[in-house]
Amino acid sequence: MTPTLAALLCLGLSLGPRTHVQAGPFPKPTLWAEPGSVISWGSPVTIWCQGSLEAQEYRLDKEGSPEPWDRNNPLEPKNKARFSIPSITEHHAGRYRCHYYSSAGWSEPSDPLELVMTGAYSKPTLSALPSPVVASGGNMTLQCGSQKGYHHFVLMKEGEHQLPRTLDSQQLHSGGFQALFPVGPVNPSHRWRFTCYYYYMNTPRVWSHPSDPLEILPSGVSRKPSLLTLQGPVLAPGQSLTLQCGSDVGYDRFVLYKEGERDFLQRPGQQPQAGLSQANFTLGPVSPSHGGQYRCYGAHNLSSEWSAPSDPLNILMAGQIYDTVSLSAQPGPTVASGENVTLLCQSWWQFDTFLLTKEGAAHPPLRLRSMYGAHKYQAEFPMSPVTSAHAGTYRCYGSYSSNPHLLSFPSEPLELMVSGHSGGSSLPPTGPPSTPASHAKDYTVENLIRMGMAGLVLVFLGILLFEAQHSQRNPQDAAGR
DSSP states (O other), X not given: OOHHHHHHHHHHHHHHHHHHHTSSOOOOOEEEEESOSEEETTOOEEEEEEOOTTOOEEEEEETTOSSOXXXXXXXXXXXXXXXXXSSXXXXXXEEEEEEEEETTEEOOOOOOEEEEEXXXXXXXXXXXXXXXXXXXXXXXXXXXXXXXXXXXXXXXXXTOOSOOEEEEOEEOTTSOEEEEEEEOOOOTTSOOEEEEEEEOTTOTTBXXXXXXXXXXXXXXXXXXXXXXXXXXXXXXXXXXXXXXXXXXXOOSEEEEEETTOSOEEEEEOBOSSTTOEEEEEEEOSOOGGGOEEEXXXXXXXXXXXXXXXXXXXXXXXXXXXXXXXXXXXXXXXXXXXXXXXXXXXXXXXXXXXXXXXXXXXXXOOXXXXXXXXXXXXXXXXXXXXXXXXXXXXXXXXXXXXXXXXXXXXXXXXXXXXXXXXXXXXXXXXXXXXXXXXXXXOOOOHHHHHHHHHHHHHHHHHHHXXXXXXXXXXXXXXXXXX
């Protein structure tokens, strides 16, 4: 063996084990928190650090702390360690990293873990603009707001592992603060459920209580259900209200949404008979806040996409305006079938709109704008030609355009009566029917009396004429008399 070859062999043997150790550093550990990294005040949380099977010790560091936050021995099979926090406080909120130690030394640090404590401040509000109902594939805006001047708002989506979205707050003219988060395009393949928080700039990992959760309703193009009320569209406070959403498509679940609300009600579908499905939404006893426009949607259990919306249903609350109204019929409340009648709703007070309801009718109330005339505000509801279907009991109400779902007290009821078939306006004759022989002379009692009186008048005039002639012939006799 030459000296050069021997030297190379010795060098190779001496470098072999060292090269194996330094072929690449141990993989950096992974750090995570259970049940999550956003924890409400006072709740427990466990931080896990997973490294290598050759790890002898794990260390947890908190940013800003000069000393290691905690040290723990590995759990079998030594590839991870557990760090427990029994009750989280503001002191625990922060940014963490972990390392592990082996015979080769300390590993590089893990990626950071942001541990957030919530519940430090009152909750914000979260609403969808223009509504939480959006067509599949559409976009919308979520508004997170508060009355206090917090620096940042955070939007979180349920089931999403991406980092939460953060926006600076904007002050409103009303004095409140908000952040607007664009959302979309909406995909119905998974649930769209959000919450939001706020925090101060100097404590970015200490958040408020969460807002109430807001669920987005992606609606599709499948056939719309129907929505009806079992009590009628006009109610007084304290009454019960049940809205029924139904379809012949066979939907497994239904939701009811009121325009302007931030949330909706959901019910499982029932099958009253084969091929039909429905759900009843009981709202009551009702208050003025129940007045508004409602729609419902249906969906199948195997799909996250909802149907097209039902036609809108307006629920009106009576007795919310104390100004009175009156109802009358022109020319009167009794009319023959085929003729014309107008129901006149009037008030001395300035209503923007008048509504006319018919007791037991399935259709919504008739609505007309108010007109001013004869020192009153009024609306004319013409009905022509009248049929037996128009008969019934009517009432009218007044409302203001600022809140069209709040009505006045009702007018006194007006009962419209429809009689007979259409014909002439004069009453039929009261005497016996005439015959062809009676056309020349009519021997009714009334005519006989008239004929007798005429004869007496003629006799009287004859007597006067005779006396006048007799006086002219014998003037002396007349003077003597």
